[in-house]
Amino acid sequence: MEAFTTHTGRAVPLRRSNVDTDQIIPAHWLKKITRDGFEDGLFEAWRKDPEFVTNRPERAGATVLVAGPDFGTGSSREHAVWALQNFGFKTVISSRFADIFRGNSLKNGLLTVVLPQETVEQLWKLTEADPTAEITVDLVDRQVRAQGVVAEFELDDNARWRLLEGLDDISLTLQNEADIATYESGRPTFKPRTIQA
Amino acid sequence: MGRTLAEKVWDDHVVRRAEGEPDLLFIDLHLLHEVTSPQAFEGLRQAGRKVRRLDLTIATEDHNTPTIDIDKPIADPVSRAQLETLRANCAEFGVRLHSLGDVEQGVVHVVGPQLGLTQPGTTVVCGDSHTSTHGAFGALAFGIGTSQVEHVLATQTLPLARPKTMAITVTGALADGVTAKDLILAIIAKIGTGGGQGYILEYRGEAIEKLSMEARMTICNMSIEAGARAGMIAPDRTTFDYLQGRDHAPTGEDWDAAVAYWQTLRTDDDAVFDAEVVIDGATLSPFVTWGTNPGQGAPLSANVPDPASYEDASERHAAEKALEYMGLTAGQPLREIKVDTVFVGSCTNGRIEDLRAVAGIVEGRKVADGVRMLVVPGSVRVALQAVEEGLDKVFKEAGAEWRHAGCSMCLGMNPDQLAPGERSASTSNRNFEGRQGKGGRTHLVSPQVAAATAVLGHLASPADLSDANATAGV
Numbered sequence: 036m037e038a039f040t041t042h043t044g045r046a047v048p049l050r051r052s053n054v055d056t057d058q059i060i061p062a063h064w065l066k067k068i069t070r071d072g073f074e075d076g077l078f079e080a081w082r083k084d085p086e087f088v089t090n091r092p093e094r095a096g097a098t099v100l101v102a103g104p105d106f107g108t109g110s111s112r113e114h115a116v117w118a119l120q121n122f123g124f125k126t127v128i129s130s131r132f133a134d135i136f137r138g139n140s141l142k143n144g145l146l147t148v149v150l151p152q153e154t155v156e157q158l159w160k161l162t163e164a165d166p167t168a169e170i171t172v173d174l175v176d177r178q179v180r181a182q183g184v185v186a187e188f189e190l191d192d193n194a195r196w197r198l199l200e201g202l203d204d205i206s207l208t209l210q211n212e213a214d215i216a217t218y219e220s221g222r223p224t225f226k227p228r229t230i231q232a
Numbered sequence: 233m234g235r236t237l238a239e240k241v242w243d244d245h246v247v248r249r250a251e252g253e254p255d256l257l258f259i260d261l262h263l264l265h266e267v268t269s270p271q272a273f274e275g276l277r278q279a280g281r282k283v284r285r286l287d288l289t290i291a292t293e294d295h296n297t298p299t300i301d302i303d304k305p306i307a308d309p310v311s312r313a314q315l316e317t318l319r320a321n322c323a324e325f326g327v328r329l330h331s332l333g334d335v336e337q338g339v340v341h342v343v344g345p346q347l348g349l350t351q352p353g354t355t356v357v358c359g360d361s362h363t364s365t366h367g368a369f370g371a372l373a374f375g376i377g378t379s380q381v382e383h384v385l386a387t388q389t390l391p392l393a394r395p396k397t398m399a400i401t402v403t404g405a406l407a408d409g410v411t412a413k414d415l416i417l418a419i420i421a422k423i424g425t426g427g428g429q430g431y432i433l434e435y436r437g438e439a440i441e442k443l444s445m446e447a448r449m450t451i452c453n454m455s456i457e458a459g460a461r462a463g464m465i466a467p468d469r470t471t472f473d474y475l476q477g478r479d480h481a482p483t484g485e486d487w488d489a490a491v492a493y494w495q496t497l498r499t500d501d502d503a504v505f506d507a508e509v510v511i512d513g514a515t516l517s518p519f520v521t522w523g524t525n526p527g528q529g530a531p532l533s534a535n536v537p538d539p540a541s542y543e544d545a546s547e548r549h550a551a552e553k554a555l556e557y558m559g560l561t562a563g564q565p566l567r568e569i570k571v572d573t574v575f576v577g578s579c580t581n582g583r584i585e586d587l588r589a590v591a592g593i594v595e596g597r598k599v600a601d602g603v604r605m606l607v608v609p610g611s612v613r614v615a616l617q618a619v620e621e622g623l624d625k626v627f628k629e630a631g632a633e634w635r636h637a638g639c640s641m642c643l644g645m646n647p648d649q650l651a652p653g654e655r656s657a658s659t660s661n662r663n664f665e666g667r668q669g670k671g672g673r674t675h676l677v678s679p680q681v682a683a684a685t686a687v688l689g690h691l692a693s694p695a696d697l698s699d700a701n702a703t704a705g706v
């Protein structure tokens with residue numbers, strides 16, 4: 036996983052709530068068997084409108100998505116995270132994320148930042164008025180900074196540490212191989228099995 | 233202090249607990265399908281890893297599979313490639329797979345329970361958000377992303393922070409004609425699509441205890457639509473009776489030991505939930521959605537709401553957008569909304585009990601002119617049972633299409649899709665923009681409402697049907 040320490044970039048203000056994963060990446064894109072090449076599927080239906088915010092020339096190359104509450108609801112498709120990353124986003128700010136989406140994003144090094152809705156409003160106003168305005172998301176200090184905005188955000192120490200170091204969860208877990216084996220040997224015999232192994 | 237059901241199951245699966253770290257949880261059952269697994273297998277291959285517990289892993293094909301001409305090659309080359317990738321991965325790694333054409337094939341959340349693999353007190357995961365379905369058995373079951381699929385394949389565990397718990401108590405009994413689907417749609421409308429966020433829900437109370445396993449699965453299935461991590465129902469006699477005799481249910485001494493353990497899986501009287509919601513089940517009536525998220529629903533007898541009536545600005549904006557997309561006007565009676573398509577199926581309402589309910593209503597009646605009705609069983613086993621009971625004939629005689637098992641129009645990854653602007657009444661779980669096909673408009677409904685809607689051509693409940701809709705002489 037790519038490490039995340041601090042990032043500064045221009046923003047895409049997305050004034051929508053309940054942006055579900057079917058909007059982020061529609062189902063027909065899910066037939067792909069790789070983790071890349073999803074950028075054209077991002078917000079596919081909305082992007083048909085030339086005025087949709089990501090289509091505006093002044094938003095080209097923006098890397099910070101600032102969205103309304105309940106971002107990433109719906110399906111567990113990690114493709115939603117890959118699509119955002121393939122498109123160029125490094126971080127998403129919202130007042131509330133769906134759990135599975137948030138878990139997926141942190142596993143891929145896409146930092147999801149929870150800020151109060153008032154701060155999201157401030158960032159929307161700032162970046163709508165001035166598309167060149169930059170937002171800094173600083174994971175080291177757990178702080179979001181932009182003109183007139185300094186906001187602390189929370190992220191538990193463990194998730195933060197894994198992001199900062201870009202650590203792979205599977206290798207970390209396999210360090211506890213002995214604990215897993217001990218647990219397995221104590222499982223009751225009535226637990227289901229899919230095949231006789 | 234006592235513990236909740238969710239806390240008991242959680243505690244029984246902790247492999248390792250350390251200060252400042254998420255708990256490492258053991259996974260009892262890992263379900264796979266073609267859409268969310270290819271990148272996970274590729275990750276294993278690149279790292280030179282194996283599947284740790286093949287005996288706790290099972291795969292099926294469902295999202296991409298066609299529901300007609302299943303003996304012919306799959307027309308869409310991309311869908312075909314994804315199914316072939318699953319087959320190749322399962323063969324390479326040794327995973328049990330039920331492919332298209334196999335008698336155990338079907339929607340992953342229908343297959344697990346019917347094989348008896350989903351059991352009380354187990355942890356169940358799948359790269360699919362509707363894994364919450366399995367919570368109906370008192371299992372702790374939740375959807376995971378592809379990175380986590382790879383993690384479970386490699387380690388049979390997941391590092392997880394323990395969610396909070398919320399009790400959803402449904403008092404009173406549901407009135408005649410009110411179903412589990414109506415209840416869960418009403419719950420989501422009440423708590424909102426983010427209301428369950430960060431929680432494991434436990435559904436309890438008189439109305440829940442009376443529900444069949446199928447109905448409990450319908451409820452737990454849609455926990456994710458309230459944003460919850462999982463939904464659970466304490467196992468009881470209904471659960472044990474459903475499981476006994478199934479292929480993978482324990483037998484003999486193991487059965488007795490299992491039941492003894494399962495009986496301990498109840499929230500203690502002195503346990504404390506982090507949040508509680510109480511719903512009076514007796515006041516509910518058939519419930520349908522009018523908008524583009526599952527929380528935008530109302531009783532069938534109501535009118536399309538006026539966005540101006542919402543105090544919250546973002547809700548108001550969402551309602552305006554939804555009405556625009558759905559092509560509806562505020563104040564329009566929901567009952568007058570005409571549909572083009574009726575879809576009966578999915579992991580929410582594609583089980584035998586659902587098909588029986590639909591057949592009971594369309595029997596001796598006809599699907600309205602200009603309406604297409606698709607009946608897609610949740611699994612091959614469900615299809616076989618329906619055929620044995622003659623339900624397929626009832627559907628065909630009414631003018632509905634009887635299809636092969638799969639996800640089908642629930643998400644339209646196969647050719648079963650809505651055309652732009654087309655409107656459906658659907659027994660599935662998501663009414664998101666474009667979910668059932670680009671530009672398609674979805675109203676989520678119960679199987680009973682779907683059946684009555686098919687006959688009348690507009691949103692309706694069985695109570696709206698008169699004898700005039702029945703074909704003479706049947």
Ligand code: SF4
Pocket residue numbers: 294295339340341360362578579580638639642643660661
């Ligand atoms: S039936 Fe629908 S919700 Fe269920 S697994 Fe298939 S696509 Fe997902």
